[in-house]
Amino acid sequence: MRVSQAIMLVAAAGLASAQHTFTPNDIEDGGQLFKGTCVGCHGPDGNLVPGIDLAHGKLRHASNDDQMAAIIRAGIPGTAMPPNNFTEFQAETIVAYLHSIGNAAGAATTGDVARGKTIFESKGGCANCHRIRGQGSRRGPDLSDIGAYRRAPELEKSILDPDAEILPQNRSVRLVTKDGATVTGRLLNEDTFNVMVLDASERLKAYAKSDLKEFAFVDKSPMPSSKGKLSAQEVADVVAYLSSLKGVEVK
Amino acid sequence: MKRLAFPMLALAGVLSAQVTFDRILNAPKEPQNWLTYSGAFGSQRHTSLSQIAPANVKNLELQWIYQARSLEKFEATPLVVDGVMYTVQPPNDAMAMDAATGRIFWIYNYSPSPEARPCCGRVNRGLAILGDTLFMGTIDAHLIAIDAKTGRPIWNREVAKAGSGYALTHAPLVVKDKVIVGTAGGEFGIRGFIAAYDVKTGKEVWRFHNIPEPGEPGHETWKNDGWMHGGGSVWVTGSYDAESNLTYWGIGNPGPDWNGDPRPGDNLYTDSVVALDADTGKLKWHYQFSPHDEFDYDSVQIPVLADMQWKGRPRKVMLWANRNGVFYVLDRATGEFLQGKPFVEVNWMNGFDEKGRPMRVAGKVPSRDGTLIFPGNQGGTNWYSPSYSPRTGLFYIPTWGDYSSIYVKNDQEYEEGKNYGGGRPRSPVNLARPPLNTRKDGEGFGAIRAMDPQTGERKWEFKMADVTDAGILTTDSDLLFSGGREGFFYALDARSGNLLWRVALGGPVQSGPISYSVNGRQYISVNGGSSLFVFALRQ
Numbered sequence: 068m069r070v071s072q073a074i075m076l077v078a079a080a081g082l083a084s085a086q087h088t089f090t091p092n093d094i095e096d097g098g099q100l101f102k103g104t105c106v107g108c109h110g111p112d113g114n115l116v117p118g119i120d121l122a123h124g125k126l127r128h129a130s131n132d133d134q135m136a137a138i139i140r141a142g143i144p145g146t147a148m149p150p151n152n153f154t155e156f157q158a159e160t161i162v163a164y165l166h167s168i169g170n171a172a173g174a175a176t177t178g179d180v181a182r183g184k185t186i187f188e189s190k191g192g193c194a195n196c197h198r199i200r201g202q203g204s205r206r207g208p209d210l211s212d213i214g215a216y217r218r219a220p221e222l223e224k225s226i227l228d229p230d231a232e233i234l235p236q237n238r239s240v241r242l243v244t245k246d247g248a249t250v251t252g253r254l255l256n257e258d259t260f261n262v263m264v265l266d267a268s269e270r271l272k273a274y275a276k277s278d279l280k281e282f283a284f285v286d287k288s289p290m291p292s293s294k295g296k297l298s299a300q301e302v303a304d305v306v307a308y309l310s311s312l313k314g315v316e317v318k
Numbered sequence: 319m320k321r322l323a324f325p326m327l328a329l330a331g332v333l334s335a336q337v338t339f340d341r342i343l344n345a346p347k348e349p350q351n352w353l354t355y356s357g358a359f360g361s362q363r364h365t366s367l368s369q370i371a372p373a374n375v376k377n378l379e380l381q382w383i384y385q386a387r388s389l390e391k392f393e394a395t396p397l398v399v400d401g402v403m404y405t406v407q408p409p410n411d412a413m414a415m416d417a418a419t420g421r422i423f424w425i426y427n428y429s430p431s432p433e434a435r436p437c438c439g440r441v442n443r444g445l446a447i448l449g450d451t452l453f454m455g456t457i458d459a460h461l462i463a464i465d466a467k468t469g470r471p472i473w474n475r476e477v478a479k480a481g482s483g484y485a486l487t488h489a490p491l492v493v494k495d496k497v498i499v500g501t502a503g504g505e506f507g508i509r510g511f512i513a514a515y516d517v518k519t520g521k522e523v524w525r526f527h528n529i530p531e532p533g534e535p536g537h538e539t540w541k542n543d544g545w546m547h548g549g550g551s552v553w554v555t556g557s558y559d560a561e562s563n564l565t566y567w568g569i570g571n572p573g574p575d576w577n578g579d580p581r582p583g584d585n586l587y588t589d590s591v592v593a594l595d596a597d598t599g600k601l602k603w604h605y606q607f608s609p610h611d612e613f614d615y616d617s618v619q620i621p622v623l624a625d626m627q628w629k630g631r632p633r634k635v636m637l638w639a640n641r642n643g644v645f646y647v648l649d650r651a652t653g654e655f656l657q658g659k660p661f662v663e664v665n666w667m668n669g670f671d672e673k674g675r676p677m678r679v680a681g682k683v684p685s686r687d688g689t690l691i692f693p694g695n696q697g698g699t700n701w702y703s704p705s706y707s708p709r710t711g712l713f714y715i716p717t718w719g720d721y722s723s724i725y726v727k728n729d730q731e732y733e734e735g736k737n738y739g740g741g742r743p744r745s746p747v748n749l750a751r752p753p754l755n756t757r758k759d760g761e762g763f764g765a766i767r768a769m770d771p772q773t774g775e776r777k778w779e780f781k782m783a784d785v786t787d788a789g790i791l792t793t794d795s796d797l798l799f800s801g802g803r804e805g806f807f808y809a810l811d812a813r814s815g816n817l818l819w820r821v822a823l824g825g826p827v828q829s830g831p832i833s834y835s836v837n838g839r840q841y842i843s844v845n846g847g848s849s850l851f852v853f854a855l856r857q
Contacts, residue, residue: 090686092726096742152435154736156728235756256754258804259782260820284758 089163097160098167102216104151105139105161110313111218113165122169132162168218178300183308186301191293193305200315205269206253207290208237212314222306226297229290239289240264242274243281250274251285336449337399339494343560350835352398355444355489357832359558360623362706365833368795369840370855375797375809375819377856381841382420384850387411391828392845394444395489395703395789397452398834403843404447404466405850409440410456412464418836420852424469434458435735436485437505443554443829444489446497448517453497455486461499461515473520477501483508483735489555493565493596496523500552504570504616507547507738512556512567512592514599524599528552528569528587535601536586544581547732549573550588554701557621559634562651564593564602566623566636570616574740576684577612577727584609589617591638593653603653607640609675612684613666613725614695614743615642622706622713623650626771637771639704639715641697642666644676647771659774661767662698662719666691684725684741694723694762695743696785703789703830705798710812712768712777714790714798721747721762721785747785753805753826755784764802766790768815778815782806789830791842799842801827807844807851823851 089097102111105121113121121135128143129135136158142150153161187193188203196207213222224231242250242262250272252264262274262282276282293302337353345351345358349366356363370378386392390408397404403417410430414423434440434457446453451472452464458480463472477499478484483506491498496514504510510528515521528550530536540548551570558565572581572588589608592601608615622637628647636650643664647657655674667676682691702716723743730740747762757763764786768777786802792812793799801807807827808820825847833842842853 092687093728096726096728099742152737154730154733154738156730157737235761236754238756238758254756256756257783258755259784259802259806 089160093160094163094167097157097162097164100153100157101161101164106216108147111214111216111221112168115215115313122165124169132159135162171220178303178305178307180304180307180311182301183304183306186297186305187308190301191297191305196290199312205265206267210309211312214310214312215314217309219306219310222309223302225290226302226305227292227294229288229292233288237288239285241281241283241285242279244274245278245280247280251289254284337447339448339492342448342492349833350398351400352396352832352834354397354446354491355395355555356557356620356703356830359560361555361557361620361703362622362624362708362792363620363703363790363830363832364705364707364792364794366794367833367835367840368793369835370793370797370833370842371795372797372811372818374855378809378819378821378842378853379856380821381418381852381854383852384415384420384422386848386850389848391439391441392848392850393439393441393829394845395830395832396843396850397445397447398832399447399466401836402466403834404445404452406442406444406454408442409434410442410454412445412452412454412469414466414469417834417841417852418839420850426464426469426471428454428456428462428471430456430458430460431480433480433735434485435480435483436487436502437737441487443487446490446492448492448497451517453490453492453517455488455490455499457485457487459484459486459501461486461490461497461520463497463517463520475515475520475522477513478503478508478511481735482506487553491555491558491565492517493558496596498556498565498596500528500556500567500569502551502553502570504549504551504573505575505737505739506735507549507573507732508551509546509548510550510552510570512552512594512599514596526592526594526599526601528592530586539584539586541582542580544572544583544585547573547738548581548585548588549575549738551616552618553616554618554620554703557623558596559623559650561634562593562602563596564650565596566591566593566621566650568617568619568621568638570618571611571614573738574730575612575614576725576739576741576743577730578610578683579727580730580740581610585611589615589642591617591621591636591648591653593650605646605648605653605655605674607638607644607646607676608642611642612727613642613691613723615640615697616700617641618701619699620703621650622704624706624708624771626711628656628772635771637704637706637713639699639713639717639769641693641700642676643693643698645713645715645769645774647774657771657774660698661715661769661774661776662717662721663692664698684727686727688724688726688744690722690724692722693718694721694745694747695725696721696745696747700787702787705790705792707792707796707798707812709794709796710768710792711770711772712812713771714792714800714812715767715769716786716788716790716800717765717767718785719763719765719767719781720759753803755804757784766798766800766810766815768812780810780815780817786827788827788844791831791833793833799831799844801831801844801846803827805846807831807846821853823847823849825849
């Protein structure tokens with residue numbers, strides 16, 4: 068699996084430049100740069116600016132990869148696209164990353180946003196822990212703008228295999244106080260002397276470590292997998308719904 | 319008693335007098351002042367003031383705060399001269415304040431060129447003083463002499479080209495009639511140097527090439543043309559030994575940082591300490607901590623000088639906890655390697671040969687697919703000042719424990735003024751994250767580690783949940799002051815590591831604490847977040 072994926076990525080990257088071949092790590096680095104710098108305007112799939120789809124070569128000012136890499140570095144004067152202090156190689160890895168996500172998409176089942184919303188709120192049980200635009204529980208991460216940061220394949224993976232990647236900001240802890248009470252919740256912050264959690268009752272609670280008998284990370288995600296519970300189509304619908312969530316509307 | 323009285327009288331006579339070189343040389347004799355970045359030429363960051371002591375430290379209370387008009391990291395260590403504090407608000411605003419009240423006498427606002435682009439923040443670590451003149455390096459690589467009474471610039475010298483990636487971020491060091499600085503910019507393919515300037519005119523007197531050019535000794539350690547963009551930055555202040563007239567400086571990483579292929583060889587004098595004749599800049603000796611480094615292990619640490627009994631005889635040594643994870647003891651007269659022991663988890667080397675060269679572990683080099691290396695890219699320690707207490711005989715290191723990075727190498731061409739890294743370390747520690755910490759131990763934690771230089775063994779550890787960028791101050795009353803990213807500032811018992819007092823400053827401590835006194839009252843000062851805090855005992 069890893070091998071075939073690697074070959075595909077390298078092949079995709081080969082389009083980016085005749086001078087370089089790109090390893091999966093290079094492409095991942097390009098992805099990090101893209102997520103760190105570009106995603107705010109272009110979105111996680113590179114298609115958030117109207118009329119532009121970076122992953123599928125739908126561009127206004129560039130007709131090939133070299134021009135695209137040049138624009139990443141120099142920006143486009145008179146537009147919102149600023150210059151960036153990337154090396155040529157870094158800019159090329161960003162282009163390679165965009166090719167990789169463009170090639171990797173396509174195969175996924177097409178989902179329906181409205182159906183996904185219904186599944187999210189009913190059969191899927193997602194709202195029992197997740198909150199969207201003020202509705203639902205706060206125990207899990209708020210997903211109001213998840214579509215602005217996470218790509219569809221990443222969302223699908225989280226739904227089917229929640230333990231595979233737990234972001235540091237979504238870690239859970241289990242505490243036992245000196246008077247015997249057990250508390251589980253999301254770890255919000257920790258320092259040498261204190262632990263800050265959102266407990267199962269959605270209360271912001273702070274504990275002095277000196278008042279605790281036990282304090283441990285919960286390694287598994289509290290989120291259950293939807294594998295076997297939702298059909299492939301239903302998962303695709305939920306993914307479509309989540310991908311449509313780009314943040315709170317400003318009126 | 320008589321010996322005590324004499325300096326007090328002498329001091330009263332010079333209360334408003336200039337800071338002569340003789341006073342700087344004898345800084346430990348006037349502990350009410352803080353005359354150099356590290357407090358004295360030996361850079362022990364130790365004060366003989368002892369009014370604040372373990373028994374009363376719980377009575378420390380806030381005296382004043384200065385809130386900088388800047389959100390940049392506040393890394394400067396202030397100078398204090400006869401009741402006046404001088405510091406730098408980032409990036410390059412020098413200022414004078416009343417050390418007892420925090421009221422401002424003057425601010426010199428310097429606007430660096432837009433070409434300035436230091437790698438890691440628009441920071442400044444402080445000033446040097448001689449006579450009535452302050453010296454400040456700027457992030458656009460200028461050195462400026464400033465009138466300490468008025469804040470007016472006296473001269474302004476371009477040390478190097480900001481557009482090529484050079485910057486000055488550390489506090490200069492004054493030795494006799496020269497002010498010495500080194501250039502930062504190790505991530506931009508610079509060719510670093512250390513240079514001395516005439517204090518009166520700003521004219522360059524000598525220059526030491528951190529990367530030797532053709533014809534200079536050490537050039538043979540650079541194959542190809544790697545030397546031309548070989549890095550070798552300097553970004554913390556050196557030390558000075560009057561007896562040998564040597565000034566000691568730590569040199570930064572070679573470039574490109576994470577791919578050594580364009581620069582075969584040991585790459586002198588990167589990741590080394592150099593001992594230079596303070597009058598001529600001529601190299602007396604060097605010791606390279608990390609030959610042919612590919613882990614960004616800058617040897618940009620404070621050279622701490624101590625005189626101690628070593629294996630049964632008195633010896634003038636240099637104590638050095640390196641970013642590469644090893645705690646070294648060197649003979650500072652000759653550069654002889656005396657001892658090297660890891661103070662954190664280290665997997666890139668596993669011992670030393672008879673000459674003190676580290677023995678590498680096969681396969682522990684950056685790779686296309688990534689290689690796990692301990693310590694990680696920020697090192698076992700970094701630029702944060704350590705402290706040596708002659709009373710406890712212990713060396714105190716701000717430490718990142720259990721910390722690693724996955725080193726990935728890439729191809730990289732040099733391009734002027736652009737990043738010249740050649741790869742990327744993947745680190746579990748997000749270096750630009752908000753002040754929230756949800757990390758696990760295996761992703762790195764901060765600690766103060768107290769080491770016995772005689773054995774290289776750890777005596778005690780004070781562990782923090784988050785990592786630390788804070789320096790350390792020790793006192794003759796056996797207190798240790800430090801902080802960390804969590805924003806706590808605390809006092810420990812320097813002998814046991816026990817926590818005696820703490821306060822939450824509300825922002826990370828990213829500087830080294832100092833102590834001084836005004837009218838017989840001892841103060842402790844440290845930066846937290848964007849502010850400078852001053853504490854003293856409740857009256």
